[in-house]
Amino acid sequence: MARLLQESSFTVQLFDTDIHGTLSVRGLWDFLQETAGNHTQALGVAPDDLRKRGLAWILSRLRLAVERYPALGESVTVRTWPSGVDRLFALRDFTMSGADGSIIARAVSAWLALDLASKRPLRIQSVFDRPALDAPRALSTDLEKLSGPAAAASELRFPVRFGDLDANRHVSNSRYVEWVVESAGPALLDNFSVSSLGVDFLAEMVFGGEVIVRTGPGGEARPGAAPKPGTAEQTASDSRRTLDHAVVHGGNGTEAARARTEWRPL
Numbered sequence: 001m002a003r004l005l006q007e008s009s010f011t012v013q014l015f016d017t018d019i020h021g022t023l024s025v026r027g028l029w030d031f032l033q034e035t036a037g038n039h040t041q042a043l044g045v046a047p048d049d050l051r052k053r054g055l056a057w058i059l060s061r062l063r064l065a066v067e068r069y070p071a072l073g074e075s076v077t078v079r080t081w082p083s084g085v086d087r088l089f090a091l092r093d094f095t096m097s098g099a100d101g102s103i104i105a106r107a108v109s110a111w112l113a114l115d116l117a118s119k120r121p122l123r124i125q126s127v128f129d130r131p132a133l134d135a136p137r138a139l140s141t142d143l144e145k146l147s148g149p150a151a152a153a154s155e156l157r158f159p160v161r162f163g164d165l166d167a168n169r170h171v172s173n174s175r176y177v178e179w180v181v182e183s184a185g186p187a188l189l190d191n192f193s194v195s196s197l198g199v200d201f202l203a204e205m206v207f208g209g210e211v212i213v214r215t216g217p218g219g220e221a222r223p224g225a226a227p228k229p230g231t232a233e234q235t236a237s238d239s240r241r242t243l244d245h246a247v248v249h250g251g252n253g254t255e256a257a258r259a260r261t262e263w264r265p266l
Contacts, residue, residue, distance in 0.1 A: 004133040004266040005081045006039035012074050020266070025194050026178045029064065029198040032094045032107055032124075033174070034048050034077040045128050047167065054116050055127065059173045060089060060175035061110040061143045068104055071231075075099050081133035087114055090124045093138035106138040116168075146200045146255070148258040149216030149244040156183045156213045157250065160205060180245045180259040183213035192241065192263035199259045203249075210250035217261050218244030 008031075016027035025032075029120050040046040042059070050056055070076050071169070083093040089110035096105040113127040157177055166172040176199060181189075205211060240262060247257035 002039075002044070003043040004014060004130065005041065005079060005135075006035055007077060007079050008035040008038055009075060009077050010034075012070050012072050012076070014072060017072050020193070021190070023074075024069075025064075025066075025181050025197065026174050027179050028066065028096065028105060029062075029107075029176055030071070030076050030106075031076070031096065032080065035094070036079050036092055036109075039080055042200070043128070043130065050113070050127070051116075053166075055122070056114050056116055056168050057090075058112045058114045058121075059109060059201055060112050061195070062107065062173070062199045063109070063141050064105065064107040064175075064198070065139055065141075066105045066193075066195055066197075067102075069193060070098065070104060077105060081135060082128070082130065083108070083135070083137060084132040085124045086110065088121045088124065089143075090128060091132070093135075094139050108137060108139045108141065108143065110143050117266055123246045137158050142224055146258040146260050147244065147245045148255070149214055149218065151216050152214035152246070153212075153216045154183070154185065156215070156222045158182075158208055158211050158213070160209055161213055162207055165207060169206060172209075173199075173201060176257050176259075177202065179211065179213050179247060180257075180261060183215045183244060183245055184261065184263070185215075188241070188263060192265055194261055194263040195240065195247065197259065198261075199257055201257050203254050203256045205249060205256050211256065212250050214246045214248060215243055218242040 010031050012023050018024040078096050080094045083091045092109045094107040095103055097103050112121040113180050164171045164175045243261045246255055246260040248255055
């Protein structure tokens with residue numbers, strides 16, 4: 001019988017890093033997701049297994065908190081486990097630790113089992129009937145819906161390419177993470193790092209057209225005259241920054257995702 005705790009080890013490679021020479025946000029999420037994929041194979045509910053039944057796992061919500069980003073050549077260990085069921089969501093938690101055992105990152109996620117023909121979610125118990133691991137949650141945070149930006153201070157556009165698609169021919173969730181982080185702007189990306197990331201995945205996107213990421217000040221930054229993301233005024237501050245994002249289909253205006261990022265100075 002497969003174990004409810006999966007562990008995988010990785011070494012940060014050059015193609016996993018960003019301009020700072022450390023693991024990128026997308027690279028970090030890819031490490032977590034690869035470990036989850038390995039676990040679903042061991043449990044008999046891998047994407048290929050579900051596809052044969054006309055089903056697919058769809059990531060609905062992600063909450064990620066990062067203590068630090070490991071450097072090029074550093075070895076890390078990822079652990080993941082099923083942490084319960086909430087309505088139609090299968091919950092999965094993650095931790096990433098360094099060679100000394102200290103926690104580098106934590107994440108919680110919520111997944112739907114989707115019927116590909118009807119586009120409707122199924123009861124998780126009809127797909128995965130194993131119990132949750134009896135362990136503390138990786139993050140003590142809720143998975144309530146994100147609000148999106150109250151007002152957009154900037155917009156960034158990306159073409160939707162074949163290289164953005166997964167095996168279901170939908171834009172991969174890793175690409176959304178990459179788009180959201182990129183939308184913060186070069187000045188912020190040069191001087192800050194993401195300390196936490198939340199994403200709600202709302203609608204599928206397919207090849208063609210473009211995506212628009214609208215970004216504005218979020219959380220406590222909203223009431224005041226907050227500087228625009230990525231501006232010199234913002235990077236001059238040594239305080240943390242919170243941004244809200246909306247990922248919108250450029251053709252029909254459908255909101256495909258909402259996100260919130262928190263940034264700390266390097």
